[in-house]
Amino acid sequence: MMIRHSNQVGQAFQPDAGGTEVRLESLTYRSRRAAHVLWATLAAFLVLSCGACQQEMAEQPSYRPLKPSRFFPDGLSARPLVEGTVARGDARLDREFYTGLRGPEAGEAAVDALAGISLPVARTALDEKPYVAAFPFPVTRAVLDRGKERFTIYCAVCHGPLGHGDGVVVQRGFTEPPTYHSDRLRSAPVGYFFDVITRGYGSMPDYAPQVPPRDRWAIVAYLRALQLSQHAPLADLPEPARKAAETELEKPRGDQR
Numbered sequence: 001m002m003i004r005h006s007n008q009v010g011q012a013f014q015p016d017a018g019g020t021e022v023r024l025e026s027l028t029y030r031s032r033r034a035a036h037v038l039w040a041t042l043a044a045f046l047v048l049s050c051g052a053c054q055q056e057m058a059e060q061p062s063y064r065p066l067k068p069s070r071f072f073p074d075g076l077s078a079r080p081l082v083e084g085t086v087a088r089g090d091a092r093l094d095r096e097f098y099t100g101l102r103g104p105e106a107g108e109a110a111v112d113a114l115a116g117i118s119l120p121v122a123r124t125a126l127d128e129k130p131y132v133a134a135f136p137f138p139v140t141r142a143v144l145d146r147g148k149e150r151f152t153i154y155c156a157v158c159h160g161p162l163g164h165g166d167g168v169v170v171q172r173g174f175t176e177p178p179t180y181h182s183d184r185l186r187s188a189p190v191g192y193f194f195d196v197i198t199r200g201y202g203s204m205p206d207y208a209p210q211v212p213p214r215d216r217w218a219i220v221a222y223l224r225a226l227q228l229s230q231h232a233p234l235a236d237l238p239e240p241a242r243k244a245a246e247t248e249l250e251k252p253r254g255d256q257r
Helices: 027-058 095-099 104-114 141-154 190-199 213-230 239-250
Strands: none
Touching (some): 190 213
């Protein structure tokens, strides 16, 4: 049987005059239909794949802050820093600035501070620790103003506005702290006060988490100003202030106003 091809796209093949009619679809039509099916399948696959990826990204196996974990023995998902980790820009190479101590003990205290450790150590005599005697930076009026602000926020509630140990919580029964104006504390080196703020003393907790090192030094500078304000020799006062103070001192006690 002889078959001839039609010249028109989509027309059927027709046999010659002596054969049986056979109608076949055009090859061109079949190829186009197959292409349409292929593209539709590919599009459906891409749509389903994108949806699956988005679902995986939305439900990652990660922990939200403070979420508990059954993987770690302590049940905490937030892990502590690896021992010896140093934050960028926080190497704390100036040990005296960060500890108030000199020598090997300053190195040990710096390591504790770097690790975020606060140790309530028992206090010994002031001369048994190598406290620094000078401030690690110049004490300016801006430093004193900052120290007064921080002192008022964190210290005055116990120590009182003038450092006499008569703060408002003491008046309500809290342990009375020592006055800053005793001979012992007026002669104490500045590093001692910095160390007490950093590590705590007796019933006083440490304030290292709340008060950064520079602010601790500013508080100590203001504390020194308070001590001087209550024990300033008349000879150290400017002449107008000295004359005014002498006039007040010469008045009978009942007439001082």
